[in-house]
Amino acid sequence: MSTIVTLPDQETAQLPKLNYLNNGYGLKSWLLTGDHKRIAMLYLFSITFFFFIGGAFAGLIRLELLTPLPDLVASDTYNKLFTMHGVIMIFLFLVPSVPATVGNFVIPIMVGAKDLAFPKINLLSWYLYIAGACFLVFSLINGGVDTGWTFTTPLSTHYLNTHVMTAAMGVFIAGFSSIFTGLNFIVTIHRMRCPGMTWFRLPLFCWSNYAASILMVLGTPVLAITLVLVMLERTIGIGVFDPTKGGDPLLFQHLFWFYSHPAVYIMILPGMGVISEVISTFARKRVFGYTAVAFSSVAIAVFGFFVWAHHMFIMGVSNYSALVFSLLTMLVAVPSAIKIFNWAATLYKGSITFETPMLYAFGFMGLFTIGGLTGVFLGSLGMDIHLTETYFIVAHFHFVMVGGMLMAYLSGVHFWWPKMTGRMYPESMSQLSAVTTFIGFILTFFPQFIVGYLGMPRRYHAYPPEFQVLNVLSTAGATVLGIGYLLPMLYMPWSLKYGKIAGSNPWQATGLEWETQSPPLTENFVDIPIMDHEAYDYEWLAHKTAHEVTTVG
Amino acid sequence: MHISPVLWQFLVRWLTNSALFPPEASAISPYMDAFYFFLCAISAVGLIAVGILVFGFSIMYRKEKNPVATHIEGSTLLEATWTIIPLALFMICFVWGALLYFRIYDPPTNAMNIYIVGKQWMWKAEHPGGQHEIDSLHIPINRQVQLTMISMDVFHSFSIPAFRVKREVIPGRYSTVWFEATATGTYHLFCTQYCGTDHSAMIGEIVAMTPEDYQKWASGSTSGASLAQNGERLFASLGCNSCHSGAATARGPNLAQVYGSQLQLADGSTVTANDAFLRESILNPSTRVTAGYAPIMPTYQGQVSEEGLIDLVEYIKNLNSNYRIQQTLTTSQLSTGQAGASTSGSGSNSPAMSGPAKAGRTAPSVPGTVNQ
Numbered sequence: 059m060s061t062i063v064t065l066p067d068q069e070t071a072q073l074p075k076l077n078y079l080n081n082g083y084g085l086k087s088w089l090l091t092g093d094h095k096r097i098a099m100l101y102l103f104s105i106t107f108f109f110f111i112g113g114a115f116a117g118l119i120r121l122e123l124l125t126p127l128p129d130l131v132a133s134d135t136y137n138k139l140f141t142m143h144g145v146i147m148i149f150l151f152l153v154p155s156v157p158a159t160v161g162n163f164v165i166p167i168m169v170g171a172k173d174l175a176f177p178k179i180n181l182l183s184w185y186l187y188i189a190g191a192c193f194l195v196f197s198l199i200n201g202g203v204d205t206g207w208t209f210t211t212p213l214s215t216h217y218l219n220t221h222v223m224t225a226a227m228g229v230f231i232a233g234f235s236s237i238f239t240g241l242n243f244i245v246t247i248h249r250m251r252c253p254g255m256t257w258f259r260l261p262l263f264c265w266s267n268y269a270a271s272i273l274m275v276l277g278t279p280v281l282a283i284t285l286v287l288v289m290l291e292r293t294i295g296i297g298v299f300d301p302t303k304g305g306d307p308l309l310f311q312h313l314f315w316f317y318s319h320p321a322v323y324i325m326i327l328p329g330m331g332v333i334s335e336v337i338s339t340f341a342r343k344r345v346f347g348y349t350a351v352a353f354s355s356v357a358i359a360v361f362g363f364f365v366w367a368h369h370m371f372i373m374g375v376s377n378y379s380a381l382v383f384s385l386l387t388m389l390v391a392v393p394s395a396i397k398i399f400n401w402a403a404t405l406y407k408g409s410i411t412f413e414t415p416m417l418y419a420f421g422f423m424g425l426f427t428i429g430g431l432t433g434v435f436l437g438s439l440g441m442d443i444h445l446t447e448t449y450f451i452v453a454h455f456h457f458v459m460v461g462g463m464l465m466a467y468l469s470g471v472h473f474w475w476p477k478m479t480g481r482m483y484p485e486s487m488s489q490l491s492a493v494t495t496f497i498g499f500i501l502t503f504f505p506q507f508i509v510g511y512l513g514m515p516r517r518y519h520a521y522p523p524e525f526q527v528l529n530v531l532s533t534a535g536a537t538v539l540g541i542g543y544l545l546p547m548l549y550m551p552w553s554l555k556y557g558k559i560a561g562s563n564p565w566q567a568t569g570l571e572w573e574t575q576s577p578p579l580t581e582n583f584v585d586i587p588i589m590d591h592e593a594y595d596y597e598w599l600a601h602k603t604a605h606e607v608t609t610v611g
Numbered sequence: 612m613h614i615s616p617v618l619w620q621f622l623v624r625w626l627t628n629s630a631l632f633p634p635e636a637s638a639i640s641p642y643m644d645a646f647y648f649f650l651c652a653i654s655a656v657g658l659i660a661v662g663i664l665v666f667g668f669s670i671m672y673r674k675e676k677n678p679v680a681t682h683i684e685g686s687t688l689l690e691a692t693w694t695i696i697p698l699a700l701f702m703i704c705f706v707w708g709a710l711l712y713f714r715i716y717d718p719p720t721n722a723m724n725i726y727i728v729g730k731q732w733m734w735k736a737e738h739p740g741g742q743h744e745i746d747s748l749h750i751p752i753n754r755q756v757q758l759t760m761i762s763m764d765v766f767h768s769f770s771i772p773a774f775r776v777k778r779e780v781i782p783g784r785y786s787t788v789w790f791e792a793t794a795t796g797t798y799h800l801f802c803t804q805y806c807g808t809d810h811s812a813m814i815g816e817i818v819a820m821t822p823e824d825y826q827k828w829a830s831g832s833t834s835g836a837s838l839a840q841n842g843e844r845l846f847a848s849l850g851c852n853s854c855h856s857g858a859a860t861a862r863g864p865n866l867a868q869v870y871g872s873q874l875q876l877a878d879g880s881t882v883t884a885n886d887a888f889l890r891e892s893i894l895n896p897s898t899r900v901t902a903g904y905a906p907i908m909p910t911y912q913g914q915v916s917e918e919g920l921i922d923l924v925e926y927i928k929n930l931n932s933n934y935r936i937q938q939t940l941t942t943s944q945l946s947t948g949q950a951g952a953s954t955s956g957s958g959s960n961s962p963a964m965s966g967p968a969k970a971g972r973t974a975p976s977v978p979g980t981v982n983q
Contacts, residue, residue, distance in 0.1 A: 133808050206805045212782060213765040217731070217807055301783025302912065304895075307766065308781070341672075347685035372768065373779040374786045377716060381709055388701040392694060398661055399693040400685075405668035407681040412669075420665060427661050431654040438704045440711020441650060444643055444775045447768055447803035511647065513633045513772025515803040518811035522799060597682060 073480050073559055077577040092177030093580055098163035099478070100184050101154060102471075106547075108150040108191065113543065115143035120502075120536040123529045128520040136519040137204035138220070142194075144207030145225060149232050150191055152463055153321065156328035157274075158187070158239050160470040161267045163478060165243060167571040168261050170252025170589060172581040175245035176238075183238035190232025197221035197228065206517065208318070211299040211310040215291040223289055230285045233278045236324070240274030243267055252570070254589035258352075261569050261593050262345055265352040266331030269359035273320045273327075277363070281317035284310065308373060315366035323362040325459060326426075327355055329466030330397055333419050336469050337401045339567040340416040341408030344594035347400045354393035361390040371442045380439055387437035394430050398423060413565070414485060417492035418469030425461025425499060429454060432507065450510025453503045461499050468495070468546070475550070476560030480576045483553040487545065495542030501535025568599050636798055636819065637774035638791040639715055644775075646707055653700050715776060715788075722755035722789050726838070726921045729760065729767035729780040732809035734800065737921055740829055741837040746815035748800065750792055751825035757789040759886050763917050768804035771817050779804060785887045792819040842926025845919055847939050854908070856940055857933025863908065864901045870928040875902040889924045 078095045081087075088096055119139050122130040131139065166174050174180050197203050203225040205214040214222050247260070247268050288310070290296045297303030299310045338345045345351055367375055367383040401423060410416075432454040435441050445451060476482055505528040514525045521529070563572040574583055591598040635641055671677070725748070726737040736744040750756050760769055762782045769788065770777040773796075778788035802813035820828060846852060854863030864874075869884050877900040882888055892899060893915065896908035915923070930936075 128811070133811070137805075137808065137810070204807075210766060210805070213805070213807060217765055307783070342680040344682065344684070346683065347690050350685065350690045371712070372777055374781060374784065377713060380712065384709060384712075385705055388698075388705045391701055392698050395657075395697040396690065396694055399664075400690075402661060402664035402668065403689065405665065405672060407677070407683060408668070408672045409674045409677050409680040410669055410672050411674045420669075423661065423665060424658075427658055428654070431657050434654075434701060434704055435647075435650050438646070438650065438708025438711075440643065440708045440715060441646055442708070443712065443715055443777050444772070447770065447777065448772075508631055511632065513770070513799060513801065515770065515801045515811075517805040518801075520811045596680065 074575040074577070074579075076579060077480065077575065078580045079479075079577050081580045090181075092173065092181055094162050094166050094174045094177065094180055095478070095578065095580075097180050097184050098159050101158045101162060101187070104184075104188065104191065105151050105154055105159060108146050109543075110547075112143050112146035112151060113540065115139045115146070117536065117540060119143060120533040122519065123521070124533045126521050126523045126526050126529075133519045134204060135202075137206075137517070138202035140517055141204050141206050142198055142202055145194060145203070145229065147459075148207060148321070148325075149229050150187075150194065152325045152459055153232075153236055154187060154239070155325070155463065155467045156332060156470055157243070157267055157270060157324075158183070158235075160332065160467070160474060161243065161263075161328055162239070164474055164569075164571050165264055165267060166246060166250070167574060167578060167582050168264055168569050169247060169250055170255055170570050170583070170587045171246060171250035172583070174242045175250055176242050179238050180242050183235040183242070186231055186235035186238065190228045190230070190235065193224050193228030193231060197224035200224070208314060209285065209288055210314075211288060211291065211307050212301075214288055215299060222292060226285045226289055230282055230289075233282050233285075236274045237278045240271035240278075243271040244275065247271075252587050252589055255570075256589075258349065259589055259591075259593050260352075261331075262334035262348065262351055262355075263328075263331035263569075266327045266334070266355040269355040270324050270327040273324045273359050273362060277317045277320040277324070280313060281321075284313040284317070287313070308370070308375075311370055311373065312367065315369045316363075319366040319369065320359075320362045322455075322458070323358055325463050326466075327358060329422070329463045329470075330355065332466045332470035332473070333401060333422055335567070335569070336415045336419040336473050337404050338594045339473070339565050340413060340419075341405050341410050342566075342596050343404055343408040344592070344596070345400065346403035346406070347396075348593065351397055351400050354396045357393040358390060361386060361393070365390055368437055368442070371439055372446055384437055384439045388434070391430060391434055391437065394426075398427055398430075412489075414483075414488035414492055415469045415473035415565075417489055418465050418472060418495075421492060421496040421499075422462055422465040422469060424496075425457050425465060429457030429462055432457065444513075445510060447515055448510040449506040449514045449516055452516045453506035453510060456503045456506075461503065465495070465499075468492070471546075473565070474571075475553070476564045477571055477576045477578070479554055479557070480560055481553050481557030482560050482564060483546075483549050483557055487549045491542050491545035491549075494538060494545065498535050498537075498539030498542045502532050502539050503535070505529070505531040505535075566596075566599065568594050568596060633772040633775075634794070634796070634798065635773070636792055636794045636796060637771075637776070638793055639711075640773070640775045640793075642711060642714065646711055649707070650704065653704070657697075716778075718757055718787055718789055719755045722757035723751075724757050724759060725750075726925070727758050727760040727769060727780065728763060728917050728921070729769070729802070729813075730763040731765065731807050732802070732813040734769070734802070734813065734815050735918075737838060737918065738829065738833075739838050739925055741833040741835060741840070742829055743834055744832075746800075747818060748815065749818045749820060749825060749828050751822045752792040752795055752819050754822065755789055755791045757787055759785050759787050759921075761785050761890075761917055761921075765806050766804045767802045767806050767813065770801045770803040771798060772801070773798035773817070777803060785890060787886075792817075795819050795821055795824075838922050838925040839929045840926075841919075842922035842924070843935070845915070845922055846926055846936075849911070849915070851923075852936045852939055856936055858937070862904070864904055865933065866927050867930050867933045869930075876900060877902050877904070877906075886924050886928070889927055890920050893920060893923060 078093055088100065091097065122136055162180070166172070200221055203220045203222055205218060205222055209226060247264055287298050291299055297305045299305045299307050301307060334345050334351060365383055365387045367379060368387045371380050436445055436451065436454060472488055509525050509528040512525060514521055560576050562575050570587055570589065573587065632644060635644060724739060728735040734746050736748045758769065760778065760780045761784065762780045764782060766782070767780040768777060769780050771790065774790040774792065776788050776790045778786050780786060796819055798817040798819065800815040800817050802810060806813060854861055855866045857865045857867055872884055873881050874884050875881055882899065894912045895910055897906045900906045
């Protein structure tokens with residue numbers, strides 16, 4: 059056997075004396091750290107903060123939509139609310155959520171490395187994130203921005219008097235944070251795998267983050283260029299997008315969606331990685347069709363770059379280019395379907411338990427299936443004409459981004475929380491929050507499909523009274539959903555002090571991250587680990603635990 | 612159990628206002644709804660399949676029942692199955708959707724045309740007969756109606772849920788959409804593209820009327836001058852007629868019956884002279900010059916409003932002969948002497964008699980200097 063240090067079992071576990079959390083105290087030891095785990099923690103705090111700011115805006119939006127009249131806030135305020143909700147949730151929460159938090163923490167350990175390839179760039183990427191966030195907060199405090207998260211020209215360049223420059227600058231800077239994270243992951247996964255860790259022994263979480271990283275590195279610069287053009291157009295009027303100067307306003311949409319559609323996969327792919335880990339662990343089985351799942355991630359990443367114009371079917375693009383983009387959109391739906399069926403098949407003849415991460419993963423599968431199938435509605439050319447720019451689309455992307463991605467993120471946080479902190483959260487509370495979130499989510503967003511087909515346009519401050527019932531349902535659901543999201547804010551901090559000690563492998567999972575102590579040492583492993591079995595090899599694990607001599611490390 | 616009256620009121624209002632579908636009021640609506648049912652059906656099948664697998668396996672193979680998992684690597688046959696079946700279903704959606712898309716967006720040849728100008732935050736409709744409307748649109752049922760739309764500022768989107776049609780209204784470019792209403796009534800018109808402060812107030816109503824009622828409405832609400840008549844006046848006052856006179860020696864192309872024809876351009880390509888081409892040729896004439904003519908026409912960018920451009924386009928569209936253009940020229944020659952007091956576009960219904968004097972043959976080629 060290898061030199062893997064075996065650590066105490068959960069029943070007899072104690073918190074290890076030395077770990078990354080107590081290796082140095084004080085603000086400086088955190089703010090100047092190169093440790094990927096500490097940077098992940100910095101991200102965890104920052105994105106949670108912005109999640110609740112964005113969530114507060116969502117709450118106000120739903121409250122306004124309780125009645126058809128524009129009675130709670132002024133129109134301009136409402137427009138700022140949904141703009142800031144979108145900008146904060148997408149650029150400051152969803153994009154960094156799984157990769158920069160969970161991925162940052164576990165990917166180096168999963169591949170058996172001491173850290174990411176470029177620890178200082180990793181820290182820089184957190185600072186860039188914070189710098190971008192500062193710009194956005196600054197624009198928020200100074201009165202906000204009301205372009206919509208898409209910064210569509212000519213509205214953003216010629217017609218609005220809000221803090222478009224500051225907000226665009228914030229997104230521009232935060233984009234580089236994403237590029238650096240992606241770069242770090244790509245290099246780490248290529249170059250820093252431990253002995254024996256071949257590509258096909260990598261956990262699927264690494265595969266999906268790798269695919270997302272490629273999208274980050276190749277897509278985000280296009281967003282940066284687009285935003286620079288918007289800023290130049292706004293300040294000195296270069297006329298790239300202005301039709302009176304010979305520019306083309308549709309060019310902006312092409313450029314913007316060239317990033318922002320792949321961005322959807324940047325957000326969802328790492329989440330899919332989490333689901334693979336969780337389903338496998340709690341079904342006690344290797345993921346069904348490992349290679350199919352791995353390559354479907356890559357397929358999604360590749361196809362994801364060639365579907366951007368499906369956001370523009372009604373914009374007067376040529377009918378024939380619309381055909382091509384619709385066809386490619388249908389193709390990108392297939393790998394997602396493959397993944398869903400493979401996860402379902404993983405359960406077959408498993409030995410399934412229903413801990414919190416698994417409940418969130420089931421939630422993900424249900425909601426993502428609905429989100430993905432309604433994506434087929436929107437990818438079908440004729441149907442898109444009626445559905446686009448209505449609440450149907452709002453419901454669709456919330457099913458994918460919130461129902462899918464946020465569920466996966468929470469699943470991942472609950473799954474690796476014992477590894478991150480060394481302690482368990484109260485299981486019944488967390489199961490309650492998983493179920494509450496699921497029910498609240500369905501209540502909030504399912505009615506929006508119906509109101510969307512009825513024709514209610516998105517981003518409407520006031521709406522015809524016949525849409526009220528469905529909006530009341532949606533707002534009612536949002537309160538339930540809000541409770542579901544607030545619950546972890548209570549029991550997670552509680553668990554830091556009072557939670558049960560987790561031990562190194564509370565779930566009896568197989569990744570390398572479960573073979574080191576919880577919380578891990580600063581450089582993850584005592585010795586360089588050697589990977590001598592396939593990923594998700596539960597027989598190996600059973601064999602290993604049967605013969606191991608429990609030593610206290 | 613007692614139901615609160617507020618909730619009861621909601622339910623009644625909702626259920627009496629077509630709870631799940633907007634009214635089907637256009638020829639395309641039944642096709643759209645049929646496709647929607649199909650998509651809902653395959654979604655339900657997909658969701659139920661996933662649901663059965665997840666719940667079924669969760670119950671059958673929960674730990675209490677199945678304490679030891681069986682190792683299974685995967686199955687190429689199964690992978691192929693759940694690649695091919697979804698792919699086939701998605702391909703059906705693709706083909707069906709594409710057919711529907713072409714049916715909705717291919718313009719009919721014989722439709723009645725109405726112009727729409729969108730601006731923050733109102734819709735202006737201009738009927739060829741000279742009816743102008745704001746935030747409402749009257750249309751006859753059982754008749755194909757095509758809208759030629761343009762925005763004066765930002766992106767807007769013209770959406771009529773009851774007709775299942777929607778199209779982006781773009782600054783600086785015509786876009787078109789058409790529909791055939793089948794049921795009389797008043798329907799919602801929404802701007803669905805976020806366009807600034809009062810986006811949600813950029814709404815209006817579509818009034819679909821029987822052809823007889825529509826005739827009554829049209830004759831009762833005309834402004835007196837048709838778009839083409841306005842266009843004719845503008846054409847003369849901008850001095851267009853001095854070059855586009857239709858004479859063999861004229862410096863600009865003959866515009867009579869040019870609409871819809873294939874034009875040979877100076878760079879060798881051909882274009883169809885449609886609304887968008889006519890508008891573009893007024894604003895940026897030098898980008899596409901007709902073969903055989905020098906690029907001498909000045910730009911009219913910023914000098915003619917979108918409404919004025921619509922008038923001009925509508926005028927050129929309906930120009931069947933150059934008779935009246937030449938009449939205007941002759942008249943203005945005769946009146947060159949007493950030109951000073953010329954009243955350009957004085958509102959007369961016979962523009963042939965009221966052409967502005969400045970466009971006389973002796974000072975022809977500087978339309979840029981014409982007073983507005």
